[in-house]
Amino acid sequence: MKIIVVTVVVALFIITFLFTKNENTGESFPNTSLISEGSKGQAVLVDRKSEYVDAEQSQKVLSVPETSQRSDCLTLAEFLENEEVNAVNEFILENNLSPNSVDDYLIELSEEELLLEADSGNQDALYVLGMNKHWSSHRTINTNPALNNSRQIGKAQPLDKKTLLEARKYLWQAGLREFSIALLELGSTYDTEINSSRLTDDEKLELLRKKYLYRRLFISVSPVISNFYSLEMEQLNDDFEFLETSDVEREYTEIYDQWKVERAELGKGEKVALKIPDSISTSWGDKYIICK
Numbered sequence: 001m002k003i004i005v006v007t008v009v010v011a012l013f014i015i016t017f018l019f020t021k022n023e024n025t026g027e028s029f030p031n032t033s034l035i036s037e038g039s040k041g042q043a044v045l046v047d048r049k050s051e052y053v054d055a056e057q058s059q060k061v062l063s064v065p066e067t068s069q070r071s072d073c074l075t076l077a078e079f080l081e082n083e084e085v086n087a088v089n090e091f092i093l094e095n096n097l098s099p100n101s102v103d104d105y106l107i108e109l110s111e112e113e114l115l116l117e118a119d120s121g122n123q124d125a126l127y128v129l130g131m132n133k134h135w136s137s138h139r140t141i142n143t144n145p146a147l148n149n150s151r152q153i154g155k156a157q158p159l160d161k162k163t164l165l166e167a168r169k170y171l172w173q174a175g176l177r178e179f180s181i182a183l184l185e186l187g188s189t190y191d192t193e194i195n196s197s198r199l200t201d202d203e204k205l206e207l208l209r210k211k212y213l214y215r216r217l218f219i220s221v222s223p224v225i226s227n228f229y230s231l232e233m234e235q236l237n238d239d240f241e242f243l244e245t246s247d248v249e250r251e252y253t254e255i256y257d258q259w260k261v262e263r264a265e266l267g268k269g270e271k272v273a274l275k276i277p278d279s280i281s282t283s284w285g286d287k288y289i290i291c292k
Contacts, residue, residue, distance in 0.1 A: 073291035085288055087279040095274060096179050097225060099146040102128055107147050118170075123177040130170030130182060134189055137163035138196045159196035164189055176262050180222040180272045187214035205243075212240040213252050217259060224274040230285060 079085060093101050102124045106114065109125075111132070117125035128147060135144035141154030168189055174182035190211040194204050219226045219233050226232075240248075260270050281287075 073289045075291055079288060079290050082288065084280060084284060087277060088284055091228075091277060091280060095225075096124070096127070097181060097228070099131060099144070099181070099185075100149055102147060104148075107143060111142075118173075123174055123179050126170050126174035126177065127179045127182050130167050130174055131185060133163050133167035133170060134185060134192065137161075137167060137189075138192055156196075159193065161193075164193060175218075176259070176266060176268070178268075178272055180218060180225060183214050183218040183222075187211040187218070190214075208240070209243055209248060209251065212236070212243060212248065213255050216252060217255055220256070221259060221270065222272045222274070224276060225272065227282065228276055228280075230282075 074082065092098050096102070106117065106122075106124055106128045109117065109128075111129070114125045114129045114132075118129060128144075131144040131147055132142055135154075136142045137160045138157060139154040140157050141152060143150070145151065145153050168186055171182040171186040171189070175186065188211070190207040194207050199207070215236055216233065219231055219236060263270060276282075
């Protein structure tokens with residue numbers, strides 16, 4: 001059973017994607033915020049445009065935005081009972097649209113146990129392996145805190161490039177097997193390499209290009225998920241307009257062709273098939289603010 005474990009009362013763990021990132025590690029995820037009264041399985045969403053930051057010592061918990069003057073805000077009770085909020089949360093849990101939508105038991109497994117799960121065809125295990133490898137490549141703990149909203153992030157340590165390469169391998173494989181937000185984390189591994197290494201400007205530019213390519217791939221092959229989070233290719237291109245077009249287009253064609261070939265080998269189509277339920281409006285992320 002998929003469960004999200006979240007914190008309590010007027011605090012938000014914000015998981016962001018694309019244009020906001022963790023300044024220390026580069027991690028970035030789909031724009032969802034989670035809040036709960038503490039009971040497992042009762043997780044809900046609020047204000048996907050709020051910002052999540054990782055402070056020097058620990059992940060920072062943000063207060064609910066100041067909304068006391070708003071007439072359209074909801075009380076916590078109203079929020080938890082809202083049908084569309086619950087539909088959004090269920091949709092995220094069922095379709096692996098946030099890092100902490102993975103099965104709870106996987107977070108407790110060792111690397112060896114996760115490999116056995118992955119060998120048995122468990123796509124969630126591949127994603128957890130990739131997430132954990134990414135985190136442990138530059139931190140002193142082995143479990144990526146985004147998987148369970150943990151505030152235990154460990155201490156920074158020198159980047160282990162071999163572990164980071166393993167993370168990219170597992171995240172790519174998870175992405176191929178429908179866990180497409182793994183492509184976002186794959187892109188974020190290049191932020192980690194930039195932030196954890198002494199690089200020339202040309203080397204940084206090369207890594208930023210890789211980050212752009214995997215984020216672009218995500219938007220291209222996951223159009224429904226991109227629409228769900230209101231992510232647009234135009235904004236991505238604007239943010240990376242400093243990249244040289246000729247190199248980018250050549251490399252993107254190579255990555256996209258690789259994606260199509262490997263998806264076909266798995267018996268899957270070019271796009272990640274998903275349908276947003278009629279119970280969720282396209283503007284769901286702009287609606288729900290909790291009254292302070």
